[in-house]
Amino acid sequence: MSGELFVPDGGDVVGELRDVLAGVVGADAERVDPRQPFAALGLDSLLAAELVAAIFQHFGVRITGGALYEYSTPALLAGHLSALRGASVSAVRTPDASPPVLEALRLQLAGRLGCDVWEIDADAPFVALGIDSILAADFVAGINDTYGLSERPLTLHEYPTLATMASYISA
Numbered sequence: 820m821s822g823e824l825f826v827p828d829g830g831d832v833v834g835e836l837r838d839v840l841a842g843v844v845g846a847d848a849e850r851v852d853p854r855q856p857f858a859a860l861g862l863d864s865l866l867a868a869e870l871v872a873a874i875f876q877h878f879g880v881r882i883t884g885g886a887l888y889e890y891s892t893p894a895l896l897a898g899h900l901s902a903l904r905g906a907s908v909s910a911v912r913t914p915d916a917s918p919p920v921l922e923a924l925r926l927q928l929a930g931r932l933g934c935d936v937w938e939i940d941a942d943a944p945f946v947a948l949g950i951d952s953i954l955a956a957d958f959v960a961g962i963n964d965t966y967g968l969s970e971r972p973l974t975l976h977e978y979p980t981l982a983t984m985a986s987y988i989s990a
Contacts, residue, residue, distance in 0.1 A: 836897045883978075959971065959974060
């Protein structure tokens with residue numbers, strides 16, 4: 820092999836994932852080496868949440884932030900995404916959120932962001948809504964108080980949108 824990247828069952832996905840990743844980290848896609856670990860490519864914890872949401876938007880499959888550690892390079896993740904694409908849709912969908920839970924979370928988040936509740940798109944990544952690590956900690960603390968949970972702020976990386984967080988809590 821002359822420097823070509825071989826990814827079993829994910830080769831066609833590598834280029835797409837490279838483009839998505841480049842958009843998230845603000846890099847030229849041609850300079851993204853799919854064999855490098857995500858951290859070496861500039862992915863920090865906030866960008867990881869954004870990447871998870873971008874992967875869902877582009878590929879139509881949901882992954883958790885943990886998948887970025889389990890499949891630690893774009894090449895490895897491409898194989899995983901390829902397998903998920905081949906899986907049945909029901910295997911990758913999250914349960915629907917209870918409308919009361921979604922609205923309660925939207926109300927809490929709007930209060931923390933200082934905006935109207937209907938300005939918050941339930942499918943927008945938390946990062947795109949302006950959630951930083953301090954707001955994430957405060958928001959999750961509010962969720963814990965409301966629902967008697969003991970989640971950590973990292974939960975927002977696993978469930979990177981209001982809709983996915985509400986689905987998780989509803990389940």
